[in-house]
Each structure stands twice: as structure tokens, then as C-alpha cells.
Amino acid sequence: MNEENVIAISDARPQVGFQYSDREDLLPLAVAANAGSDVGAFSRGHRCRSNHEQARQGFENIIGASGALREVLDLVCTVAPTDSTVLIEGETGTGKELIANAIHSHSARRHLPFVKLNCAAIPLGLLESELFGHERGAFTGAVARKAGRFEAAHRGTLFLDEIGDIPLELQAKLLRVLQEGEFERLGSTQTQRVNVRLVAATNCNLAKLVAERRFRSDLYYRLNVFPIPVPPLRDRLEDIPLLVQHFVAKYSERMGKRIDLIPADAMKALAACSWPGNIRELQNVIERSVILTSGNTLSLPLTNRPASSLDSAPEPVTLEDAERSHICSTLRQTKGVIAGPNGAAARLAMKRSTLYFRMQKLGISRTMGIGA
Secondary structure, eight states, X not given: OOGGGEEEBSOOSSBOOBOOOOOTTSOOOOSOOBTTOOTTOOOTTOXXXXXXXXXXXXXXXXXXXXXXXXXXXXXXXXXXXXXXXXXXXXXXXXXXXXHHHHHHHTSTTTTSOEEEEEGGGSOHHHHHHHHHOBOTTSSTTOXXXXXXXXXXXXXXXXXXXXXXXXXXHHHHHHHHHHHHSEEEOBTOOSEEEOOOEEEEEESSOHHHHHHTTSSOHHHHHHHTTEEEEOOOGGGOGGGHHHHHHHHHHHHHHHTTOOOOEEEHHHHHHXXXXXXXXXXXXXXXXXXXXXXXXXSSBOOOOGGGSOOBTTTSOOOOOOHHHHHHHHHHHHHHHTTTOOSSTTSHHHHTTSOHHHHHHHHHHHTOOXXXXXXX
């Protein structure tokens, strides 16, 4: 293979160094990625630049250098030292759980329990027991008392993923424990008190669910204290080379292979994809490629390459989706500024009050515009 058409990896081992190149036929590559992180990795070594105390650790599993990612991590550094509820919003596969981990790692509760629960993964009949626990005999099969996730997270942090999937009949009980810090185990009349910091995540538009009466408005307002929007991979394409390098190093080490080179055309093909499955989809493609690679140059078979966004027909969108996308795009351009001659309202040729109304109806916050 012509060495002008490859990207060199110096050593794909626990601390991996990836080389820069100024050649036109090679993609410019950034600094090394740690080889031991999980799905949704973003940027290692990010430092908060706000007025609060500088964060020194906690982003080891986060890989990337895009402006969109830095906005997210700045929000993490801002809210982490508080005990406020955080709502992480983003598509599936964008790394919401890693953001929740970072919030806990930078909080005063970092040495206390960090308990996780995917609400969509638990059958509806068992979700109440998982959250709040149960007494012996509370239902068929309850042969012993069991503490729920809220008790397990006492004095620490509870991360509830896919919170939009919690059924309406449980939402009132969840609201009570968030507001009052108390609940009863299933089958008990004795009140339990807990001190828990809640971080929730969703890939749903909760404001839309509220409008459709599928989610309680009072719970939504209680959760939406500090929203953090996590951008999809298509909005941070400059991070793809770093992520590719990271996953190649991770899986080559795991499989006992040494892969030193990544073809430039393969990297360009990966950067041209729309990635509807986001980082999780990219990770799976790289894992398959490493499996199929027999030499020291990464093999990315054509059958493994996701269709480019340029090659696929655009999916039809509703008028509401188009309006939401246009408003968010304008907010990004104005850095979240709404009023003034250069604000979003002026650019959209509408009154400020009208824009606020449309944003509320479409479930758009200023931070969604900034971080998307």
C-alpha cells in the first residue's frame, strides 16, 4: 500500500499516540485517545474554563475536541458541584451515561454510591419495585424484603436513563421522592427518607410527551432544572478521527492484534457518514473492521461502511420538526441570544414573545440551541 494513503498509529496500546499529517491525502489527526473507555467516549483532558474551580479529572473516558462537546463539558462543570437535578437530552448512542458519570465524578458525592437504572429495560410490573423496593409478600415471588434503587443511592447519585418510559401511574410517586425525599416500599406503610441527587436522561422530547398527556407536566418541570443537550455525532464530525483511533486501539488490543495504519480513504468514508446510531454505531463498525483485519492496516470492507448521508434519501419530516430544527439552528448561530438586533428573534423575523411561545411549545430551550 502506498504510504501516502495511510494514517500511521505509533503504538495501539493502553496509551496510544496517533500522528499528525499535513498531506492533502491524509486527514489531519489530533492527539491520542485512552484505550480503555466505553460507548459514547468523547474527549480526554478537557479542562473547564469557567469561574468555578478548575476540574482536573473525571473526563478520562470522554474523547473529542469539537466546540459542541466543549459546550457540554462546560455545562457539566457548572452544574456538577451543585445538588440540582440534571436532565440529559440526546439521541440514542450519543454517550448520555458518560455525561452522567462525569457529573457524579465532579460532584461532592463522588465518593458515595452512583446507582444506574435503565427504565426502559425493566418490565412495567417490576419498575416500582426496582425504584422503591418492596416488602416480603408484597406480590407473588416477593420472598424477602428488597431495597430499591433510591435506597441504594442514599447520599449519592441516582441515574435514571430513558426516564420518558416511566408509566404515568409511577410518575406521581417519583415526583414525591424528588420533592420531599420520601416514599414507601411496595407493600409497606412505613415512610422511608433518602437524600439522593437525581440525574435523568432521555432520547424523547419530554415537552411533546407532556403536550400529549403522556408525561406529567409537574414532573417534567421538576426534572428540567438544568438540561444538558448532548449533540449527535453528525454535529461533531471533527471528532470522528479521534473516535476511530480510540476504538481501533481498544479492539486491536482486546483481540491481540497490532493495527498500525488506517487508510485515509477509509477515514474519509467514515467521516462522510450520517451515523443515525451515533457513537455506538461507529463503535460497532470499527469492532467489525478490526475482526476482519488480518494485517497491520485496518480493513474497512465496503459492506461494513454505513451509507453516506449524501447517498441516502432524506427522511420525510413534519412541519413541526422542520420548525424546531430551524429555530435550533438559529439559536446555535446566535449562541442562545434571543433579543437584540442580532438575536434569534430578529433573524427569524418574529417578535421575541412569539419566539418564546414557539420554543415552549416545541420543547426548545436556549441550551438546546447552544449545545446541539
